[in-house]
Amino acid sequence: xxxxxxxxxxxxxxxxxxxxxxxxxxxxxxxxxxxxxxxxxxxxxxxxxxxxxxxxxxxxxxxxxxxxxxxxxxxxxxxxxxxxxxxxxxxxxxxxxxxxxxxxxxxxxxxxxxxxxxxxxxxxxxxxxxxxxxxxxxxxxxxxxxxxxxxxxxxxxxxxxxxxxxxxxxxxxxxxxxxxxxxxxxxxxxxxxxxxxxxxxxxxxxxxxxxxxxxxxxxxxxxxxxxxxxxxxxxxxxxxxxxxxxxxxxxxxxxxxxxxxxxxxxxxxxxxxxxxxxxxxxxxxxxxxxxxxxxxxxxxxxxxxxxxxxxxxxxxxxxxxxxxxxxxxxxxxxxxxxxxxxxxx
Numbered sequence: 123x124x125x126x127x128x129x130x131x132x133x134x135x136x137x138x139x140x141x142x143x144x145x146x147x148x149x150x151x152x153x154x155x156x157x158x159x160x161x162x163x164x165x166x167x168x169x170x171x172x173x174x175x176x177x178x179x180x181x182x183x184x185x186x187x188x189x190x191x192x193x194x195x196x197x198x199x200x201x202x203x204x205x206x207x208x209x210x211x212x213x214x215x216x217x218x219x220x221x222x223x224x225x226x227x228x229x230x231x232x233x234x235x236x237x238x239x240x241x242x243x244x245x246x247x248x249x250x251x252x253x254x255x256x257x258x259x260x261x262x263x264x265x266x267x268x269x270x271x272x273x274x275x276x277x278x279x280x281x282x283x284x285x286x287x288x289x290x291x292x293x294x295x296x297x298x299x300x301x302x303x304x305x306x307x308x309x310x311x312x313x314x315x316x317x318x319x320x321x322x323x324x325x326x327x328x329x330x331x332x333x334x335x336x337x338x339x340x341x342x343x344x345x346x347x348x349x350x351x352x353x354x355x356x357x358x359x360x361x362x363x364x365x366x367x368x369x370x371x372x373x374x375x376x377x378x379x380x381x382x383x384x385x386x387x388x389x390x391x392x393x394x395x396x397x398x399x400x401x402x403x404x405x406x407x408x409x410x411x412x413x414x415x416x417x418x419x420x421x422x423x424x425x426x427x428x429x430x431x432x433x434x435x436x437x438x439x440x441x442x443x444x445x446x447x448x449x450x451x452x453x454x455x456x457x458x459x460x461x462x463x464x465x466x467x
Contacts, residue, residue, distance in 0.1 A: 157193040162241045170307050178234035186214055200248040208255035225259035267443045269409025274397050275300055281394045287354045288370050292387055294347040299403055301341055303410035303429050306381045306403035312366035319345050412444050
């Protein structure tokens with residue numbers, strides 16, 4: 123296969139020989155936008171989405187072109203015709219599989235690049251469409267949704283030393299996670315003005331909601347925990363648009379808590395509590411939803427108001443995992459298959 127300007131051969135060499143591209147030509151890119159990648163990022167409202175797209179597209183160009191996704195390099199990629207682009211994408215996917223990346227990771231990284239291509243088509247920066255040639259990996263969503271049990275959850279919330287500022291903050295964080303099933307990005311995006319103690323409300327930027335905030339009702343205990351933390355946090359009322367939860371270490375006091383920072387807090391508390399599972403903020407969200415299903419007798423509709431999942435089927439998966447329906451049916455079959463005398467033994 124002949125080298126084509128702009129076509130990175132290094133990643134795709136393992137499969138190039140199996141694809142025949144006759145008379146490879148590069149699409150006309152004289153009218154392309156100056157920086158399609160920057161336009162794609164600017165088109166996303168969520169900072170988390172922008173950060174994820176930047177990371178995944180950077181990784182693609184680093185692997186394929188050994189370069190940053192600067193406008194010129196992006197134009198070279200978008201200038202490939204459909205068969206050439208498919209070869210590059212399939213080669214990149216093959217390299218991710220060879221590296222042992224999970225199905226979910228592969229799908230996310232490929233989806234970011236495909237989004238760049240789709241956006242480029244929208245603005246007339248490419249005519250190529252390799253989507254029919256690149257299949258997504260099959261992923262079973264919500265395989266493990268149980269989280270930790272009620273006794274472990276109770277032990278966890280006893281860990282913060284509430285005589286200290288850090289302990290007051292961590293206790294409030296745990297209650298938000300375990301009582302309200304908030305996502306870590308939702309917690310880290312909270313501003314002081316989002317907290318309404320008189321109404322026992324907090325306004326969160328929900329997943330996929332753009333800039334539209336959702337109001338979440340808090341327990342009296344959670345409201346009190348947040349108020350105690352704020353009272354101990356010097357300067358917390360100076361700027362109502364400041365982060366609600368901040369770093370309290372001397373080196374970075376007052377800086378907004380990041381998702382990675384929240385993850386580390388939960389891991390530290392879980393180690394103190396002796397919780398065996400690899401805890402994360404999202405596993406505490408799983409815990410809250412599962413405990414809510416237990417407490418409500420499996421009332422999926424009510425629990426959906428807590429979890430704020432868009433699809434009822436997602437809660438059905440939680441409920442199925444909670445009840446272990448497969449295990450129950452397996453036990454039934456075992457009873458049927460065993461001979462009566464063996465079953466009595």
